[in-house]
Amino acid sequence: MIAIQQTDFDTGAEYQRLVKAAPNAGGIVLFIGRVREFSEQQTVSALFIEHYPGMTERVFSEIAEEARQRWPLLAVTIIHRVGTLQAGDNIVLVGVASEHRAAAFEAAQYIMDLLKSRATLWKKEIQPDAENWVTAKNSDHTAAERWQKK
Numbered sequence: 001m002i003a004i005q006q007t008d009f010d011t012g013a014e015y016q017r018l019v020k021a022a023p024n025a026g027g028i029v030l031f032i033g034r035v036r037e038f039s040e041q042q043t044v045s046a047l048f049i050e051h052y053p054g055m056t057e058r059v060f061s062e063i064a065e066e067a068r069q070r071w072p073l074l075a076v077t078i079i080h081r082v083g084t085l086q087a088g089d090n091i092v093l094v095g096v097a098s099e100h101r102a103a104a105f106e107a108a109q110y111i112m113d114l115l116k117s118r119a120t121l122w123k124k125e126i127q128p129d130a131e132n133w134v135t136a137k138n139s140d141h142t143a144a145e146r147w148q149k150k
Helices: 011-021 055-070 101-118 138-148
Strands: 002-005 027-034 046-051 073-081 083-086 090-098 121-126 131-134
Touching (some): 002 055, 011 027, 011 073, 011 090, 027 101, 055 073, 055 101, 073 101, 090 101
Parallel strands (some): 002 073
Antiparallel strands (some): 027 090, 073 090
């Protein structure tokens, strides 16, 4: 399942959706990303995220398919929120079900690493006295590039 939405997601409901989609899964990994209250020594009160509808879903689907080609996955969920999110709010959920935990862990990390570097999302940090658009960090690109070597 791929979803781009403004509303928060229910982590328990998403876990149950993966269990139902993959009843024989031996491992289910859920990763939830949240808005941090800081960024490079700056206080962050909120994050504004926008996307290009249609393109973002296509890129997410491509990343999920690439993960399915690398690992024997039974189900994949990617949910990303857009709009204005407050510090502490959930941003993203990646859920992966597989027969074995190693594949589930690696696939979830792979998906997150690629989302950070390839997703067509634009993020603006809202700080007490400023607003700054956020670009992918070198560490994000390095994390994604390491999967090219495997």
